Amino acid sequence: MSIVAVGSIAFDTVSSPSGRVEGVLAGALTYFAIAASYFTQVRLVAVVGEDFGPEHEALFKRHRIDIRGVEHAKGKTFRWGGHYLENLNEAKTDFTELNVFENFQPRIPAVYQDSQFLFLANIHPNLQAQVRRQMNHVQLTGGDTMNYWINRTLQELSETLKLINILLINDTETKMLAHDASLPRAARKVLAMGPQVLVVKHGEYGATVFFREGTFGTHPFRAPALPIEEVKDPTGAGDSFAGGFMGYIASQEQLNREVLKRALFYGGVMGSFAVEEFGTDRLQSLTREEIDARFQIFRELTHLE
Amino acid sequence: MSIVAVGSIAFDTVSSPSGRVEGVLAGALTYFAIAASYFTQVRLVAVVGEDFGPEHEALFKRHRIDIRGVEHAKGKTFRWGGHYLENLNEAKTDFTELNVFENFQPRIPAVYQDSQFLFLANIHPNLQAQVRRQMNHVQLTGGDTMNYWINRTLQELSETLKLINILLINDTETKMLAHDASLPRAARKVLAMGPQVLVVKHGEYGATVFFREGTFGTHPFRAPALPIEEVKDPTGAGDSFAGGFMGYIASQEQLNREVLKRALFYGGVMGSFAVEEFGTDRLQSLTREEIDARFQIFRELTHLE
Numbered sequence: 110m111s112i113v114a115v116g117s118i119a120f121d122t123v124s125s126p127s128g129r130v131e132g133v134l135a136g137a138l139t140y141f142a143i144a145a146s147y148f149t150q151v152r153l154v155a156v157v158g159e160d161f162g163p164e165h166e167a168l169f170k171r172h173r174i175d176i177r178g179v180e181h182a183k184g185k186t187f188r189w190g191g192h193y194l195e196n197l198n199e200a201k202t203d204f205t206e207l208n209v210f211e212n213f214q215p216r217i218p219a220v221y222q223d224s225q226f227l228f229l230a231n232i233h234p235n236l237q238a239q240v241r242r243q244m245n246h247v248q249l250t251g252g253d254t255m256n257y258w259i260n261r262t263l264q265e266l267s268e269t270l271k272l273i274n275i276l277l278i279n280d281t282e283t284k285m286l287a288h289d290a291s292l293p294r295a296a297r298k299v300l301a302m303g304p305q306v307l308v309v310k311h312g313e314y315g316a317t318v319f320f321r322e323g324t325f326g327t328h329p330f331r332a333p334a335l336p337i338e339e340v341k342d343p344t345g346a347g348d349s350f351a352g353g354f355m356g357y358i359a360s361q362e363q364l365n366r367e368v369l370k371r372a373l374f375y376g377g378v379m380g381s382f383a384v385e386e387f388g389t390d391r392l393q394s395l396t397r398e399e400i401d402a403r404f405q406i407f408r409e410l411t412h413l414e
Numbered sequence: 415m416s417i418v419a420v421g422s423i424a425f426d427t428v429s430s431p432s433g434r435v436e437g438v439l440a441g442a443l444t445y446f447a448i449a450a451s452y453f454t455q456v457r458l459v460a461v462v463g464e465d466f467g468p469e470h471e472a473l474f475k476r477h478r479i480d481i482r483g484v485e486h487a488k489g490k491t492f493r494w495g496g497h498y499l500e501n502l503n504e505a506k507t508d509f510t511e512l513n514v515f516e517n518f519q520p521r522i523p524a525v526y527q528d529s530q531f532l533f534l535a536n537i538h539p540n541l542q543a544q545v546r547r548q549m550n551h552v553q554l555t556g557g558d559t560m561n562y563w564i565n566r567t568l569q570e571l572s573e574t575l576k577l578i579n580i581l582l583i584n585d586t587e588t589k590m591l592a593h594d595a596s597l598p599r600a601a602r603k604v605l606a607m608g609p610q611v612l613v614v615k616h617g618e619y620g621a622t623v624f625f626r627e628g629t630f631g632t633h634p635f636r637a638p639a640l641p642i643e644e645v646k647d648p649t650g651a652g653d654s655f656a657g658g659f660m661g662y663i664a665s666q667e668q669l670n671r672e673v674l675k676r677a678l679f680y681g682g683v684m685g686s687f688a689v690e691e692f693g694t695d696r697l698q699s700l701t702r703e704e705i706d707a708r709f710q711i712f713r714e715l716t717h718l719e
Contacts, residue, residue, distance in 0.1 A: 195595045290500045292618070293641040313597070314619035317641065331715050333636045336598040336622065367719050374718065410636050411716045413679065414672050 111150035111175075112359045113221050113247075114141055115240045116230025117210055118155045118179070122190040123387060125197065127341040133388040134165050136187060137230040137253070140345035143392045144352025144379040145228075146172035147400055149359040152221050154178040154240065158186040158209045168393070178218045182209040197340045198312055217243045226359040230348065231255050234262055234269040241272045249364065251275040251355045252304075253347075259285050270303035275358075277308040277351050293319070293329070306369065308354065308376070310347050313337075318373050325366045332373040333411050335381040335403070342387040346380040349392060353379030378403045416455035416480075417664045418526050418552075419446055420545045421535025422515055423460045423484070427495040428692060430502065432646040438693035439470050441492060442535040442558070445650035448697045449657025449684040450533075451477035452705055454664040457526050459483040459545065463491040463514045473698070483523045487514040502645050503617055522548045531664040535653065536560050539567055539574040546577045554669065556580040556660045557609075558652075564590050575608035582613040582656050598624070598634070611674065613659065613681070615652050618642075623678050630671045637678040638716050640686040640708070647692040651685040654697060658684030683708045 119136030123129065142151045152175040157165075161181065169176050187210035190203035215236055227244055229237040229252040241250055252273040258266050259282060266286075270276065276299065280292060286302075287295035292309065296319040299307050307319045315333040320326060354376035361368045378400055385391045424441030428434065447456045457480040462470075466486065474481050492515035495508035520541055532549055534542040534557040546555055557578040563571050564587060571591075575581065581604065585597060591607075592600035597614065601624040604612050612624045620638040625631060659681035666673045683705055690696040 197595070290502070291643060291645070293643050296641075311619055314616055315636075328711070328714060329641060331620075331638045333716075336601075336634060338596060338598050340596070370718055406633070408718065409633060411638075412718070413675055413713065 110226065110359045111152055111224045112145060112226035112228055112355060113152045113154060113178070113217065113224045113244065114138060114145070114228040114230060115154040115215050115237075116141065116232055117187055118153075118157050118161070119187040119189050119210075120160070121344060121388060122188070122203070123192065123342055123344055125193040125340075125342055126195060127339060128387060130342075130387040132188070134168060135345060135388050136189075137345070137348040139389060140348035140383060140392065141228060141230055141352040141355075142169065142174050143172055143389050144349040144383070145356030145359070146174055147395060147397055148353070148356030148375070149226075151175065151356070152178060152224060154215045154217060154221075156180045156182050156209050156213045158182060158184045161186050168389075171393075175221075178216070178221060180216070184209045186210075191344070193343060197343050200344065215240050222246060225249065226355065227251070228351065228355050229253065229269075229273065230351070231258075234258055234266040238265075238269045238272055241269075249274050249358070251277060251351065253277050253351060254282065256282060256285060267302060273304050275306040275308065275355075276304040277310065277347075277354065279310045279312070279347065283307070283309050292317075296329070308373065310350055312346070315377055316350065316373055318369055320366075325369060330366075330370050330373060332370075332377045333407060334377050335407065335410065337381060337384055340384045343384050345389065346383050349383035350376040350380035353377075374404055374407050375400070377407060415531065415664045416457055416529045417450060417531035417533055417660060418457045418459060418483070418522065418529045418549065419443060419450070419533040419535060420459040420520050420542075421446065421537055422492055423458075423462050423466070424492040424494050424515075425465070426649060426693060427493070427508070428497065428647055428649055430498040430647055431500060432644060433692060435647075435692040437493070439473060440494075440650060440693050442650070442653040444694060445653035445688060445697065446533065446535055446657040446660075447474065447479050448477055448694050449654040449688070450661030450664070451479055452684075452700060452702055453658070453661030453680070454531075455480065456661070457483060457529060459520045459522060459526075461485045461487050461514050461518045463487060463489045466491050473694075476698075480526075483521070483526055485521070489514045491515075496649070498648060502648050505649065520545050527551060530554065531660065532556070533656065533660050534558065534574075534578065535656075536563075539563055539571040543570075543574045543577055546574075554579050554663070556582060556656065558582050558656060559587065561587060561590060572607060578609050580611040580613065580660075581609040582615065582652075582659065584615045584617070584652065588612070588614050597622075601634075613678065615655055617651070620682055621655065621678055623674055625671075630674060635671075635675050635678060637675075637682045638712060639682050640712065640715065642686060642689055645689045648689050650694065651688050654688035655681040655685035658682075679709055679712050680705070682712060
């Protein structure tokens with residue numbers, strides 16, 4: 110199985126109490142892709158600039174990530190700078206340079222058309238919808254969004270939500286989207302907007318998956334996050350979570366409640382690795398054995414005898 | 415088995431988006447006692463005023479809670495007023511009238527001396543230590559504290575922590591006590607101050623138990639909280655958690671890692687009931703069958719097949 114993923118590739122400059130990196134290859138799609146690559150074949154749709162060289166291509170190729178859908182445009186790649194203070198839950202943005210990303214018009218290569226899975230990372234909801242409509246054999250679409258789109262393009266986002274099967278967002282976004290301060294109530298309202306499955310990410314406390322009544326049962330399911338001694342760089346934790354979650358699903362023959370539960374654990378596992386080093390450093394160096402060993406730790410962290 | 419518990423009994427006036435109650439019997443000790451009473455015999459040490467009448471005694475007696483250690487003093491019972499806005503995680507205090515609680519000098523009745531379990535609810539650390547020293551046959555002491563004591567009486571609190579086996583506090587208190595923004599690191603530092611076991615309560619996200627290396631293993635364990643549709647009154651959730659946690663432990667023959675894990679689940683269960691109605695209304699009306707049914711829901715909420 111393979112998954113097509115569309116979103117942003119960027120060069121990040123990040124500092125935290127643990128150090129600083131400058132201009133490292135990152136962006137939501139990069140975190141997603143590397144995390145998912147341990148489970149399934151990943152095919153990217155994105156845009157990069159002239160500063161994206163063979164050494165950056167090599168990073169994706171090492172993980173057998175298909176980059177035939179990555180467009181090379183004139184100009185510079187999207188760049189983001191941010192820092193974290195003692196409270197690592199909140200990124201402070203230092204600068205955002207959209208560059209070639211500003212006029213991004215995603216085009217799906219014909220060779221990607223046999224993919225059954227699609228992930229729409231956090232971009233304009235109209236672009237998300239365009240991509241979904243270009244894909245003819247997709248059976249399952251996952252998607253992300255953020256406060257920015259909820260506030261400014263709610264109408265467009267509402268249309269896109271009808272095309273998304275599994276929405277992955279955080280607590281604040283869920284409550285904002287539903288105009289409801291109660292998480293379970295807000296979750297129900299978001300599910301009524303389109304998705305059959307809603308994954309709410311709680312940062313250091315893990316994630317909860319809510320189901321629209323029917324196929325997957327009615328009760329929610331919750332997976333933990335690992336308490337990490339030293340979070341060096343929280344950037345990309347949510348995208349890595351999505352990568353583990355969607356990647357695991359794409360690797361399975363069937364989609365049922367038990368697969369979704371395990372996917373939630375794998376999401377937490379990949380998020381927990383991502384924050385241990387700056388950028389995608391820790392994600393890059395993993396083995397499937399390490400991933401499964403941490404899956405077992407997550408199980409022991411939460412399971413009674 | 416029985417557990418002696420010392421702390422505050424109060425009359426609360428509370429409002430939230432779901433309604434308002436005035437002068438209802440509450441206080442940390444009341445929540446703790448009713449929650450624990452479903453698991454074990456509870457014996458109270460507290461002080462009340464002349465406004466504490468037979469109808470209030472009756473509430474405790476219905477739960478077979480021993481109140482021979484509740485002193486009746488001249489004056490009024492401790493009164494607290496507070497309200498919650500949309501964000502139910504934070505109580506805004508409207509008034510605090512300590513009344514008879516101001517000069518509280520806990521005295522342990524001789525008939526309580528055969529108890530093997532002790533819980534020190536959130537009072538001045540010197541009073542907590544005094545109570546512990548008055549009890550000769552106690553084998554396990556649980557305790558709570560709060561920001562107020564961490565900021566103002568750190569020296570005294572440090573002495574008390576040496577007498578406490580299981581400390582139950584929240585994330586903020588743990589980080590404040592340890593002067594460390596990383597929860598797992600802060601937890602290790604707090605464990606080095608005395609307790610063998612540290613339970614960190616995460617509010618709507620559940621709780622994590624950390625162990626000092628040795629007896630109970632080294633890895634932490636995490637239990638969820640139930641996503642509650644309508645939280646009417648969050649007051650007392652943490653005290654009810656402590657009641658379920660300590661009550662379950664006191665009901666068991668042995669104390670081992672598995673018992674502590676299950677106790678964490680029972681803590682979450684009792685906390686989740688507490689917030690469903692104002693004051694102790696929901697806690698009062700429970701049956702052990704309802705408690706065990708919710709325990710199963712908590713298990714299903716987190717366990718893979």
